[in-house]
Structures are given as structure tokens and as C-alpha cells.
Amino acid sequence: MNRINSFEELQKISQDFSKKLDMREPSHEEELAVENKRCERYVTVCGGTGCKSAESDKIIENLQAEIDKAGLSDEVTVAVTGCFGFCEKGPIVKISPDNAFYVHVTPDDAAEIVTEHLLEGRIVDRLLYEEPTIKEKVKRQDEMSFYKKQERIALRNCGLINPEDITESIGAEGYLALGKVLTDMTPDDVIKVMIDSGLRGRGGGGFPTGKKWAFAKAYDADQKYIICNADEGDPGAFMDRSILEGDPNSVLEAMAIAGYAIGATKGVIYIRAEYPLAVNRLMIALKQAKELGLLGENILGSNFSFDIEIKYGAGAFVCGEETALIHSVEGCRGEPTNKPPFPAESGLWNKPTCVNNVETYANIPAIINKGADWYNSIGTAGSKGTKVFALAGKINNVGLVEVPMGTTLREIIYDIGGGIKNGRKFKAVQTGGPSGGCIPAEDLDIAIDYESLTSIGSMMGSGGMIVMDEDNCMVDIAKFYLEFTVEESCGKCTPCRVGNKRLLEILTKITNGQGTEQDLENLKELAQTIKDTSLCGLGQTAPNPVLSTMKYFWDEYVAHVKERRCPAGVCKNLVRYEITNKCIGCTKCARNCPVSCISGKVKELHTIIQDKCIKCGACFTGCPVDAVIKK
Incomplete structure (x- = not known):
């Protein structure tokens, strides 16, 4: 494709390419294919880090080979896409327009999917997701409890488009917001939209994005900078990585919009080198955007120029703090500095700088396209829009979820997350990563927003959410x-x-x-x-x-x-193993004990010599009749 020289030309291209995406959107009007009925299909395979590690590339290869063998090449397209969010169930294969959603797919399943579903029109039941509470298989993605209460804005294109093909991003309204800004809006107009939308920074602090931009615009300088914080250091957090892997162009577009708003011509994406797939897809997106004139000199024929470079971080958690991040970009030790001055006044190379994280940027094109009132109508009075959480821990449905602000913890854990694994009792949920707090069962009905979480001793953070059960100390x-x-x-x-x-x-x-x-x-x-x-x-x-x-x-x-006791039985030095009257005298515990601290005869009750016990748990895990208890 040649360079795009105007907003009108971009709009025409977007309309043309949007047609190829229409069939991938869930629609209840689309019926599942019936036997022997062949129609145009689109097969998307998750290409996120987790699924790639489970051979999703091989799944794509095998699917294409089977499709060619079946003579369906003209009717069926297979492509990689970003993370669907349902990470624990990967690799995931979705077939559109049926909206059929297959989980835990292996390369060996490709032949059956092609033969049964694409040729014969029969769902492969064994690959469908099973709801953990009702033990029923679900055929369609939009009927799954994991997705029903989600509202995907930042993740809107993840699982929909091929992140390595910029034309699909354009077909999904990519760069239209940038074109609108450059054609119809002044920098002050853009900042006003961001302020009116109520968008707050999703990196943890929750500072209003529009106000941060306004501060940076107010300072005069020969050079200003836009920085994307893609460092994401919280344990268990992978929201930003998934956005960059699934929809990198939305972030590039938003950075250019921010540059136009504050008067910056240069952008930096600070990303940890531990994210090779995200880095690779960013580099592909940057190359394609520059070739089409969507980044670089005189974007879309305007007098606005903006370029972006990638800087690698070494994985230091402290570099998620904006002044430490800036020092790292400059090649210095990643240490924070006192504020003021804030980066909006004196940041990278002592120039006015705006730092926002990936999720914040991912919201911006949608806000420009749909308007501040639309975004402001979602969420709570003080926390607008949606928030992406990495839901993990002792939960049935592990993955990325995006919900409106104000959704309760109970809804996320039980309605979306499917409840606690193995029927165990909920104990606490940690929000905000290492900087957050542990929230108990009595606060499960609290609405998730910045102020509410802070009021109970936790915080929003970047979006980590770790669920714990009664076995956690x-x-x-x-x-x-x-x-x-x-x-x-x-x-x-x-x-x-x-x-x-x-x-x-x-x-x-x-x-x-x-x-x-x-x-x-x-x-x-x-x-x-x-x-x-x-x-x-x-x-x-x-x-x-x-x-x-x-x-x-x-x-x-x-x-x-x-009491010198760990109620959950986790702290090894406080654990005490005892043998109850259920003991049948099989001697298995004594034979397994590495320090010979268990005494007893065959078919008689055994006892543990506590002074010799090293708390290894071999007796507890090896007893065939559960006669050993942990106190």
C-alpha cells in the first residue's frame, strides 16, 4: 500500500478494510453452519505469549494444511490474532461468523476442526469451554460467563485483528482518531475532550490524563516528549503486554495524538526487554505506520510530524515510577527524584514530558472517535471508563478482564472468574500488586474505583488481581x-x-x-x-x-x-503433623519418612516423634486413608 496523504483517503481505506472484519464480530443473527453447508469463514488463532508457548504457531500451520487439503482455501482464512483474554484456556481458536470458541486446542486437533466444523458443520464439543459452576459446555464466546459482564475498550481489538497487519487495524478504525484530530481539532480541543472524558492514568496513580497533557502544553520549549510506560513490573500483571501484542497500533496512534496536543514531535516507548513478542510486534507496527505516512513527517498531509523510538528496560520495578523511568531512558541509574518539578515541566533531557502507560493510551483513540460524553457515561462519578485486570490465583477463570469502573469484586471473582478453584472458600484478593492491599470477604461487594480501593487499604495499581483461598497464609x-x-x-x-x-x-x-x-x-x-x-x-x-x-x-x-501456629498450615516451622485414629497401620508413612520419625507396628496406630519431624509432609501426602492431619 502506498503512503496515505489525507484523512479522506484514510477514511476510504478504513471503510474498504472494515468489511473483512465484520464477519468476525459476534452476532446472534449468524447461525451455526449446518451439515454440508459451506460458507466464507474466518479462523483466528490466539498468538499471545502464552498461546505461542503452547504451539499456537503450529496450530495455524496445521489448520492451513488441512484447509488446503480439503479444498477450502478460497472460503476459509486462517490468521493469528492477539490475546483473547481467557489465558488459562489457551491455545484458543475462534471460528467466525459462527462465533465458535475452542479452548485448549493442540496442533493435533486441526484435522478434526477442519473436517467436523468447516466441512460438515458440526461443533467439536470436546474442545468447547465448560462453565465451572454448572458443568455445561458453551458454544459461543458471547454466551460465556467470562465475557458477559466485560466491556472491552482498551482490549477492543485484541482477539479481533491480526496485530502484524496494519490494514486490519485501519479496518477497525485505527488512525481515524488521529486523522480527526489533525483535520478538525486544535490541541486545546483535544485536551478538553480528554478532560471531559474523565480518563485517569491506568498506571496506578490515577492522575487525570487531560490535566497532565494541559500542564505539559503550558510550558514553552523547543522540544517536548511523549513517553509510553510499558515497563509493567507487577508480579502477575500482563495487561500492557497483551495490548501491545494484540493491538500495537492503537498505542502508536494515541501517542501521536498526545504529541499533537502538547506540541511534542518525539515519542519513546519504554518497554522491558523481557517482552520479546510485544517488542517484535511494536517494531512491525512502527515500520508499517511509517511506510503509510501515519507516523513520521507531515502525517496525513498535515504540518504535524511525530516519530517514535523504542527503549529497552532491564526489568526494574522502580522504573515504573515516571522519574526513574526517565532517568533510565537517559542511560542513567533508574532512581526517582523529588517533585516538583514534575516531568510535565522538566522531564526527559529536562524538557516537558508526558508519561502515560499502555492501557491509558489504548483508550484514547476510542474516546476521540466516540466522544467524551460516551466515555464519561461509563464507570462511577470519580472513576470513568473501564479497567483491565489480570485475574489470577485460586480462581477458575484465569485471564485478562476489562470491566466498567464500579463493578464489584464479587462480580469479577464469581460471575466472570467462575469462583474459587476446587470449591474452596474465598479468603482474600490482592489488588494493586506489591503496592496494593489484601481485601477480605466482607468487602467483596465494594465497587472497584480509585477512591473505594484506597479507602480499604488497597489501591487500583496497574491492574493485578490475585485471588486467595483458605489455604493461603x-x-x-x-x-x-x-x-x-x-x-x-x-x-x-x-x-x-x-x-x-x-x-x-x-x-x-x-x-x-x-x-x-x-x-x-x-x-x-x-x-x-x-x-x-x-x-x-x-x-x-x-x-x-x-x-x-x-x-x-x-x-x-x-x-x-x-500460639506458634499457622492456621493455614503454610509456614513450615509452625506446622505440626499428627496421625489420627483413621490410621490402618499400613506403615506407608513410616516407609516414606526420610528421617524415620514415625513409629508403629503393622495394623496398629502409628505416631510421629515430633522432635525428629522435619515437616516435609511426606506422611501427609502419602497416606492412603487421609489419617495424617496438618495442624
């Missing part, structure tokens, strides 16, 4: 997150560098069964001091897991200290 969970933040601290300020180490030492002492009541007092006081005195957001929020678990699960801390 909350003291151990707090220790886990402290281990992470201690490792990731840049060490610049004393409260974070030293204080968090002391917190970890106290938690380790408690989980080892050596804690005292004074340790509990010290833990609470030190956590609050670190929160109040640290330099940047990492240090200020690092104590949140400790403070929230102490607030809501105080009885577990007391049990560890006063």
Missing part, C-alpha cells in the same frame, strides 16, 4: 510481597532501603515461629513510618500488604506469635 503473603519490594528497591532513600528490610526481617521471624507481641507493635509502627516518609510511590506503598493483612487478618498474626 496472610502473614506469608505479606512476607512474599515484602521480599519482592526489598529486592526491587533502588536504595536511594533510607525508609525504603532500610525500613523494608527490617519489615521483612520481622515477618520472617514471625513465620519461623520466633515472633513476639512486641514484634507485632514494631511491625505496625515501622510500616506506617515507611509509608509516610519514603521518596517515591514504591516505598510509600510497599507496606500496604503488611498494613492491610494486619488490619483484616490480625487473628492470623496473633496465632503465629502467641
